[in-house]
Amino acid sequence: MSKEPGKTLLKMKVNGKAVEVMVNPTWTLLRVLREELRLTGTKKGCEQGDCGVCTVIMDGRTVNACLVLALQTESKEIETIEGLGTADQLHPLQKSFIKHGAVQCGFCTPGMLLSAKALLEKNADPTLEEIKRGISGNLCRCTGFVKIIKAIQNVHR
Amino acid sequence: MQRFQFYNPRSVEDALNFLAEKGERSKIIAGGTDLIPGLRLEEIRPDFVLNIPEINPFRGIKEMDHSFWIGPTTTFTEMVESNLLSRSFPALVQSAASVGGPQIRNRGTIGGNIANASPAADVLPALLAHGGELELQSKRNGKRIIPLAEAILSPYKTCFRSDEILTGIILKKLELGTRSAFEKLGRRKAMARARMNLTLLLRLNHREEVSELRIVPGAVMPVAKRMDRTERMLLGKKPEPLLIEAASKTLAEEMVEVTGARWSTEYKIPVLKNIFKRMMKQLLIV
Numbered sequence: 322m323s324k325e326p327g328k329t330l331l332k333m334k335v336n337g338k339a340v341e342v343m344v345n346p347t348w349t350l351l352r353v354l355r356e357e358l359r360l361t362g363t364k365k366g367c368e369q370g371d372c373g374v375c376t377v378i379m380d381g382r383t384v385n386a387c388l389v390l391a392l393q394t395e396s397k398e399i400e401t402i403e404g405l406g407t408a409d410q411l412h413p414l415q416k417s418f419i420k421h422g423a424v425q426c427g428f429c430t431p432g433m434l435l436s437a438k439a440l441l442e443k444n445a446d447p448t449l450e451e452i453k454r455g456i457s458g459n460l461c462r463c464t465g466f467v468k469i470i471k472a473i474q475n476v477h478r
Numbered sequence: 479m480q481r482f483q484f485y486n487p488r489s490v491e492d493a494l495n496f497l498a499e500k501g502e503r504s505k506i507i508a509g510g511t512d513l514i515p516g517l518r519l520e521e522i523r524p525d526f527v528l529n530i531p532e533i534n535p536f537r538g539i540k541e542m543d544h545s546f547w548i549g550p551t552t553t554f555t556e557m558v559e560s561n562l563l564s565r566s567f568p569a570l571v572q573s574a575a576s577v578g579g580p581q582i583r584n585r586g587t588i589g590g591n592i593a594n595a596s597p598a599a600d601v602l603p604a605l606l607a608h609g610g611e612l613e614l615q616s617k618r619n620g621k622r623i624i625p626l627a628e629a630i631l632s633p634y635k636t637c638f639r640s641d642e643i644l645t646g647i648i649l650k651k652l653e654l655g656t657r658s659a660f661e662k663l664g665r666r667k668a669m670a671r672a673r674m675n676l677t678l679l680l681r682l683n684h685r686e687e688v689s690e691l692r693i694v695p696g697a698v699m700p701v702a703k704r705m706d707r708t709e710r711m712l713l714g715k716k717p718e719p720l721l722i723e724a725a726s727k728t729l730a731e732e733m734v735e736v737t738g739a740r741w742s743t744e745y746k747i748p749v750l751k752n753i754f755k756r757m758m759k760q761l762l763i764v
Contacts, residue, residue, distance in 0.1 A: 346484035369515050370582055382584040388514050392484045393529055436580065458579020
């Protein structure tokens with residue numbers, strides 16, 4: 322990679338793969354994922370940490386990619402929606418979202434799935450209240466949340 | 479965002495050296511949940527951004543002989559998950575749990591909440607009620623410890639010098655039998671900016687009289703502070719319902735003295751009175 326003025330080399334892991342990318346100090350993780358790495362499954366929404374559509378998992382915890390500077394992710398492991406199952410082999414949560422009609426326009430879905438995944442990894446059998454709290458940082462304007470919650474509750478059924 | 483240089487210090491010393499030289503033109507970033515929106519809107523335009531979450535001595539929660547030490551880059555999630563804190567400072571943990579949603583709590587830090595000094599900060603009033611102290615450090619002057627109550631001068635303004643870093647938060651251990659509670663009122667359940675919150679800390683003596691009481695409403699005043707007049711009304715007395723009722727009126731008056739009458743005052747007075755009475759009742763049942 323050629324040296325570009327004002328840019329710094331960032332090394333991190335994205336979906337299990339080591340990544341090296343030249344970034345501007347002002348860029349957020351969201352911008353690097355979408356525009357440099359072309360991982361556009363992570364959506365850009367409010368850019369203030371309110372809507373949760375840019376949710377990714379960083380070192381095991383969900384974060385809003387719009388509220389992390391790219392250079393803050395040096396040596397971190399990032400998991401995006403592209404790392405959650407493949408087209409032939411969907412993740413159980415993805416299957417459950419489809420089965421329960423938890424996807425309408427789809428814009429909140431990637432972030433919602435990652436919040437659900439992080440929740441279930443810490444707590445395999447969450448109560449209704451715990452699920453609501455777990456996805457409280459992700460807004461959905463279509464489904465009214467009921468089907469999303471059902472999909473998470475019934476993921477292993 | 480206006481251009482800035484990003485610096486990732488390797489140690490506390492490295493960070494202090496950096497600030498000694500460039501502090502006036504720098505902003506410290508921890509979780510970034512408040513700072514990054516400010517940078518994006520260009521409300522702040524630093525030449526340098528100093529990244530501190532990777533500095534290990536700034537993390538964690540330790541129990542000392544007479545106090546607890548909380549590292550400034552401890553996240554709200556780490557506070558909520560801490561058994562040490564949950565046992566000793568339930569109101570503080572409740573306040574941390576009320577911040578934003580999971581993504582914000584995973585990133586946002588106690589030190590950032592203090593340094594940003596937002597009037598709506600969730601954790602500040604609870605820290606004030608617990609008599610929190612701040613440990614600040616600079617290359618030039620070494621360490622100093624100041625009470626949190628003196629650190630916040632006005633909304634978004636602290637007394638921290640430009641070459642200083644907040645290196646720790648100190649909470650003295652509470653006397654046995656001290657009870658505490660926190661409640662937050664927002665426009666919705668999750669992710670809400672606090673409209674109002676209230677932290678209470680209460681201890682009764684063997685005669686069931688109030689031997690200690692700290693009352694800190696948050697988000698209603700430019701800078702959160704203890705409501706001493708109301709506290710004194712109850713000190714040394716049995717907390718009977720009539721006295722609590724009277725104290726709730728004084729509390730509302732004391733708040734209005736600070737805030738002045740605003741469009742929302744008519745709403746806030748009865749709400750503050752009722753939350754106060756409800757929380758006192760809960761604490762007295764325990």
